[in-house]
């Protein structure tokens with residue numbers, strides 16, 4: 001028997017006004033997206049302290065997605081621009097230390113982009129599946145290689 | 146007898162005379178500068194000319210970041226009295242950075258800064274008191290003293306820069322020290338003091354540090370992801386001293402001190418232990434450092450006080466200085482050297498699209 005296929009856990013922090021709505025739309029349109037995605041509804045992409053992204057990785061997520069409104073469309077005017085800078089910071093720190101920065105993803109998905117939502121979730125899940133389990137969850141543990 | 150400028154404490158005497166004269170002329174009503182303790186130096190605030198002699202404006206040790214002291218004084222109300230603070234170049238940059246963060250109110254403050262010979266680790270100094278003149282002598286001979294801290298040896302800006310602070314005090318390459326202005330206010334101040342502005346060439350001192358820095362950035366990087374950082378932080382006891390001493394970590398409420406952020410029901414810990422084949426406790430040790438990098442790395446000014454504060458001698462500036470350098474490069478930002486806003490305080494509508502999406506913004 002072959003080994004059970006690796007099923008990554010991907011935590012999604014999705015803005016209430018766009019990406020969360022897109023997730024709902026994908027659902028009602030019967031567009032398939034993988035159960036690997038664990039969505040968390042947030043009021044704006046800017047409400048997610050960047051440390052929560054890496055904290056999700058340490059708690060066992062194989063990847064995280066921050067989903068916000070397209071530039072110009074943030075419900076709170078500029079939250080997504082701030083979120084973008086924070087993601088730049090997180091990715092740079094991860095890369096600088098030799099961690100895999102691709103395990104943090106920022107995407108702009110509006111409420112009407114159900115198909116984009118499904119596509120991004122499918123593609124990212126495939127991508128992480130290929131990469132394999134994240135090593136970050138073993139930070140400060142006795143496990144890992 | 147011929148008095149040489151190398152003779153003990155002469156630079157501090159020049160600065161003390163300067164301070165007394167400024168008091169006499171009514172240009173200042175207070176001074177913030179280091180003062181000796183038994184075997185170290187702390188900052189002091191004096192309000193009388195007679196107290197100036199208790200100061201050691203150029204000290205061999207930097208126990209605190211002086212800008213942090215000014216923050217404490219001005220955080221509720223601006224200073225009412227005209228105050229001259231004598232700070233090292235790194236502290237002067239911190240001062241500028243903290244003004245941008247609205248943590249310091251610069252009203253009524255004048256800053257004097259000088260060609261810095263570096264500082265000795267406070268703990269080393271407690272065991273072996275090296276006079277500041279030894280450090281200055283070494284600087285004048287064009288050698289960075291072996292005794293100064295790692296962050297001082299790789300300092301990017303070890304001398305006064307125009308626009309950062311008000312008055313510069315030049316020591317390098319001149320027999321007699323010179324004063325020069327760094328700002329319009331400084332120019333006015335020196336004119337009122339009837340001091341002729343002088344010149345000196347600090348380029349070789351700066352170059353020497355930058356060469357060290359380049360090498361250091363290349364060689365001391367912490368690599369290897371989890372294993373690298375865990376090895377680096379192996380002895381860390383999670384005391385948070387590094388954060389407490391960091392002048393950029395000024396938040397009243399810290400993400401990592403609010404333990405409710407890390408409160409979980411007990412089952413969570415057991416589940417993690419199942420899942421990760423054992424967990425180390427506390428669980429937020431490494432996360433604390435990565436979190437600090439994420440929160441303040443873009444504005445690390447390189448004072449190295451995190452490293453000095455560490456009770457188990459982790460060379461922390463290698464973490465904060467090198468990752469900070471990477472961050473600052475991405476944002477094309479140099480903390481405390483000009484009027485640009487810190488990266489966490491502003492944004493542009495069109496930027497960093499290459500960080501969006503898996504393929505970097507491409508659809």
Ligand code: SF4
Nearest residue numbers: 391445446448449451
């Ligand atoms: S991280 Fe360290 S070197 Fe950087 S500003 Fe804070 S104390 Fe100074």
Ligand code: SF4
Nearest residue numbers: 381382384385387455
């Ligand atoms: S000062 Fe040293 S021991 Fe304390 S938290 Fe910082 S790195 Fe760890």
Ligand code: FES
Nearest residue numbers: 015044069075079
């Ligand atoms: S409201 Fe959607 S990103 Fe701000």
